[in-house]
Amino acid sequence: MNIHPKVTPIYQTSVFKFGSLAELEEYYTAPSHNGRYCYSRAENPNTDELVNEVARLEGAAGGGVATGSGLGGLLAAVAATCQAGDHILCPEELYGGSVVLLTQEMTRLGISTDYVPLAELYDLGRWVKPTTRLVLAEVLSNPLLTVLDGPRLAAACREQGVKLLIDSSFTSPILTRPLSWGAAMVWHSATKYLGGHSDVMAGVVVAADEALGHRLRQVGTNLGLTLAPMESWLTVRGLKTLRLRMRQHSENALAVARFLAAHPAVAQVYYPGLETHPGHDLAQAQLLNGLFGGMMSVRLHNDTAEGADAFFQRTQLFPLAPSLAGVASSSSYPLGTSHRGVPGERRQALGITAGLIRLSVGVEEVEELLADLGQALGG
Structure with missing residues (x-):
């Protein structure tokens, strides 16, 4: 019987069978295992399909690894490039989960991290040490949407001989392809836009060159990631609609940002699609397809926890949730979730105040979103 499925079946198996010792030996000695599979901790047809598709979208010749969460991808990238005694550089404007992993966990393993204001990080020679191995930066910072000049930072990393890892979770390959700038790796929390439906936890990190891609896969296997x-x-299924979703997310978000910028209850809107955003020109020149993504943050005039909580309790279409980038809109509270583990004085310096709300704009009818935001803000 010939079976030709249009969609790859789910290989829900932990192990694959061999018919002889010769077949087993061929698996371990042939290049790329000669298309065979052995143990799903190392490789599985579904996982390979996901990595290959993300690598194709990113132009990643080296391939990479898919992990059990977004932070698993960061762990794989750090473990693939750093060892005890090494040093990492990051912008101060960085997702709180990344900060906690690097500061609380990697330091215990002898890998140190320093945080530098993004505007100063481009002068990389001021900050690198002989042990600096990696620079991590986000295309659009979480949660205030500071726009990275990716080509400029990539050039500085090349000059200093340091690898650049880009977190593209807010943008996806539809808006940015950091390897084309000269980054060594691009990392996604695939829980976000790649999966897109708030029903999967996953991470993917892919590399520009084959040696680094091989090391990522090796680390993923050895650490059980x-x-x-x-x-x-599920994530591959999400990728099939990624281009369509990113266009609708972006179209809706721009309308929402313009509505909120004119609302009397809103003190400031952080969205690079707005002409008033300090990074607008850079985003317009650097982001692809004329899109700015579906993420934004809003600071209320009532910059208090009470003001934020009133919004969360009134909204019907932006429920309070700790993640982002699903087809259904949601809101988040950076002070109490993503940056909860960041010291208070640092949060304050970064502008993460009690009245700051992060919005993930979905693909619903935009008129419904605007009506809900208006009533939630008391308008």
Whole structure:
């Protein structure tokens, strides 16, 4: 019987069978295992399909690894490039989960991290040490949407002989392809836009060159980070609509940002699609397809926890949730979630105040979103 499925089946198996010792030996000695599979911690057809598709979208010749969460991808990237005694540089404007992983966990393993204001990080020679191995930066910072000059930072990293890892979770390959700037790796929390439906936890990191891609896969296997088959299948399903979703997310978000910028209850809107955003020109020149993404943050005039909580309790279409980038809109509270583990004085310096709300704009009818925001803000 010939079976030709249009969609890759789910290989929900932990192991694959061999018919002889010769087949087993061929698996371990042939280049790329000669298309065979052995143990899903190392590789699985569904996981390979996900990595290959993200690598194709990113132009990543080296391939990479899919992991059980977004932070698993960061762990794989750090473990693939750093060892005890090494040093990492990051902008101060960085997702709180990344800060906690680097500061609380990697330091215990002898890998140190310094945080520099993004505007100063481009002068990389001031900050690198002989042990600096990696620079991590976000295309659009979480949560205030500071726009990275990716080509400029990549050039500085090349000059200093340091690898650049870009977190593209807010933008996806539809808006940015950091390897084309000269980054060594691009990392996604695939839980966000790649999966897109708030029903999967996953991370993907892919590399520009084959040696680094091989090391990522090796680390994923050795540390047990590799994503399971079902989650890989779900994420691949999400990728099939990524281009369509990113266009609608971006179109809706621009309308929402313009509405909020004119609302009397809103003190400031952080969205690079607005002409008033300090990074607008850079974003317009650097982001692809004329899109600015679906993420923004809003600071209320009532810059208090009470003001923010009133919004969360009134809204019907932006429920309070700790993640982002699903087809359904949501809101988040950086002070109490993503940056909860960041010291208070540093949060204050970064502008993460009690009245700051992060919005993930979905693909619903935009008129419904605007009406809900208006009533939630008391308008």
